[in-house]
Amino acid sequence: MAQSQVLNWSENGQDITTLDSSLATDVISSTMISNSEEGLYRIGAHNKILPGIATKTVVSEDKKTYTFTLRQNAKWSNGDPVTAQDFVYSWRRTVNPKTASQYAYIYSGIKNADQISAGKMNPDTLGIKADGKYKLTVTLSKPMEYFKLLMGFDVFFPQDQKVVQEYGKDYGTTSSKMVYDGPFKMTGWKGTNSTWALVRNDHYWDKKHVYLQRINDQDVKSTTTGFNLFQSGKLDMAVLSGQQVKNEKNNSKLVIRKTSRLNYLEFNQKKVPALANTKLRQAMSLTLDRKELVNNVLGDGSVVPHGFVTNGLATDPTTGKDFATENAVAQSTAYDNAKAKKLWAEGLKEVGKKSLTLTLTHDDTDQMKALSEYVQGQLTKELPGLKITSIELPYKNRLARETAGNFELVISAWQADFSDPISDLGIMTTDNSYNFGKWTNSAYDADVKTANNTTNQTTRWNAMSDAEKTIGTEEGDAPLSQNVIAQMLNPKLKGLVYNTAGLDYDFKSAYMAK
Known part of the structure; x- marks a missing residue:
């Protein structure tokens, strides 16, 4: 690996809108949330289900009850343990009509979710319960063949109730009004600016397999500007458009995703x-x-x-x-x-x-x-x-x-x-x-x-x-x-996971080679 594990990334005309997993609706916000927070599973290359906070899953014979055993060494970036109650709180908050989550509909199939979203039942009746600190039971109203894939999606991530309540309506509106349980922590996002960074989270349970120390990210609206920054070594990835793609079609650094x-x-x-x-x-x-x-x-x-x-x-x-x-x-x-x-x-x-x-x-x-x-x-x-x-x-x-x-x-x-x-x-x-x-x-x-x-x-x-x-x-x-996505990519970047659905880029195992 290279001595410096710093990646300079860019977005093409996309700013973060929120870091609140109950409210995020756009790709860039979800990408930042999914790299700085973690749910029951991670989605690996080719949509493979990988362990996240859950270490063991038992599925009932009728495929309507999932019992998750949670790892006891998972912590939030403030040192709080990640517990089953954090999932219960987060899920109930998301389906509660008062939260006005546009993604509440995706909970359909979990017991009572539809009725809760419609304001006809109390969020406490959602089919999720904590059996102690490290056991979580989820009850479905019907079998869902894609349920495990959903568990790797950020709208199902846990939330630290103490932090959510401390910041109130400001929760997730800046990187400092948040807490993180994933491979990285967000820093430098003040709510409206177009530059921020992901830095390695030393409280993350699997930090020894997180190699990048820092990912500097910025919104570059012009692909011409992005390409020039890449050419000058100031970016490790730049999105291209139209004629640029034709011009660089024989360039080994061009990647088409x-x-x-x-x-x-x-x-x-x-x-x-x-x-x-x-x-x-x-x-x-x-x-x-x-x-x-x-x-x-x-x-x-x-x-x-x-x-x-x-x-x-x-x-x-x-x-x-x-x-x-x-x-x-x-x-x-x-x-x-x-x-x-x-x-x-x-x-x-x-x-x-x-x-x-x-x-x-x-x-x-x-x-x-x-x-x-x-x-x-x-x-x-x-x-x-x-x-x-x-x-x-x-x-x-x-x-x-x-x-x-x-x-x-x-x-x-x-x-x-x-x-x-x-x-x-x-x-x-x-x-x-x-x-x-x-x-x-x-x-x-x-x-x-x-x-x-x-x-x-x-x-x-x-x-x-x-x-x-x-x-x-x-x-x-x-x-x-x-x-x-046509992009110029530094060939020294290795280990990046890319999927066409859900989380685009997972930086957890990425690193800069020599």
Whole structure:
């Protein structure tokens, strides 16, 4: 190993929004939380389940009761022991409607979670209990084949009740108003700044296998700036875009990473009732040539999506085929201007309008600027009577506006939390907190409910298949591109774990080689 174990990392247009695992909704916040905190399991390379705070797991015969034995040498960075009660407190806090966690829905399947989230039962009735300091029992309302993967996701991490209550509403708003039980501790994040660091946590139970002493991180919005910083040795990783990727295609330091992240156009049907018209949404989607978009506009290795569930996320256990390919609805990502114009005219007539004036909100990163310029240009060029004004915002502000429903059209992005189609499909049900555009379809809701509640694998996959076909046919949103991450990477960085779903980067075992 190199004498200096310092890594200089960067983000491309993404700032942290919170370090509170009950409230985090974005990839960068979750990445920082997942490297500075730890749950029952860690998710290793290729989504392998690895020990975290749990040393032993016993599953009942009906697969509805999990009993975890916790390690007794796990500590928070303030020296407090990590106990079973820390999990009980955290989970109850997250599903409590007063917390307003957008991820409370992912607890569905744990006993009483749905009723608690709906305000119909007390959080104390959640199916989790501490049997002493180091034994935790979780009771499910149904078997969940992906339950162990969920336990490696940050919304299920423990919280030190004493610290949460000490900081109150300020908990997680800065790196100093937090406590950490993971490989690293956050430092230097004051809530709004774009630079921070992860430093090795000397209270971590497995600190002898944490090699990096410090990870300096910063938000670099311009890929040109990032590339120049990499070239000058000031960054060990820099994200590239478009022409840069083509320029560096023969560079051994270029790494192209597949992702489960989908960029899509979301229509706010609550704010603009006309967008509830299926023909208008279909017309907008049909004006977009995704091959042109990924190959010539983005040019960074992004691929054409088949639908809302991303390519390569999951394989049908019966057929062995990729779920996205097997259930693709051709029209969902087709390019047909003639058909678009026809549907547009019919849709306008149905809603009693001759024209529409809309805003398109998007991030201020290079990729999102390119996406929005293409979408805006195509829609206004091909659809008579449509005017669009662009609203460009920093990532954090766009996310806040989208969450509040303060948009008309928005270029959004979603990355699966675990390697199963339901992680994508679940967010577009009528009552899901991530369904910002308020698209609603009763058949879709019923299929997702079936998938969430059945114990029959064939029934489950058939229901998810039907749901994917419904959202594709109805154009509940318009898939644009499936991301890859093109980056320049210092070849001395070894041991980094990367997964396409859930936690992107796990730095626990990473190190700088000589």
